Amino acid sequence: MNIKKHIPNFLTLLNLFCGCIAVVFISNSKFDIAFYFVCLGIFFDFFDGFFARKFGVSGPLGVQLDSLADMVTSGVAPGFVMYIWISDIIYETYEFSILASIGFIITLGACYRLAKFNIDTRQSDSFIGLPTPANTLFIMSLPLINNKYVADFIYNEWVLIAISFLSAFVMNAEIPLFSLKIKNFSFQKYKLQIGFLSASVIMIVTLQFLAIPLIIISYVLLSVVNNILVKK
Structure with a gap:
């Protein structure tokens, strides 16, 4: 029995398991614990592909499993966070909130993105x-930000709904993002990547959870600027 060929799929299932546990904690509004389980799931998600390539066991089953696991960890979990968070803000006490359910647009956007990624040879x-x-x-990371001014701004159902729509759009927008892979230590060739990653580390150390949305926003904006400069 070749154990190596099962390792990537096992890691994928661990990703799915972490996503399921995160959903349980989200249902109890324990966003901090849910965040760490999602991070663990993303960790497994990274290494399932790494080991699949290393062992040369990539296949259609692994591709499908990966998308299905990501659908929970990176689709259902963030959408559910937004639903619970908006429900808490508008003080909904009954079982279902129509307004809060708009948060699940994140889940729909993630689903479309994952399906599109599987058939897109450009990525x-x-x-x-x-x-x-x-x-x-x-x-x-948004519910975990402890900066008072930022927290006060985003603690609004309409702001969160706008963020939900924007996140679904950005996941599926035709915006090429620069690669973060550094294949050698050429500063001239990878100065954008090295500078971005260095700044990200500094932001995480100094700003903690606030750094995460800032890093991701910066990544998208830098990519847009880089695309414009490359075309020129």
């Missing part, structure tokens, strides 16, 4: 549109 080295794990980290 082998870099991404077009924001990847679902990055969008998930963005959404999951």
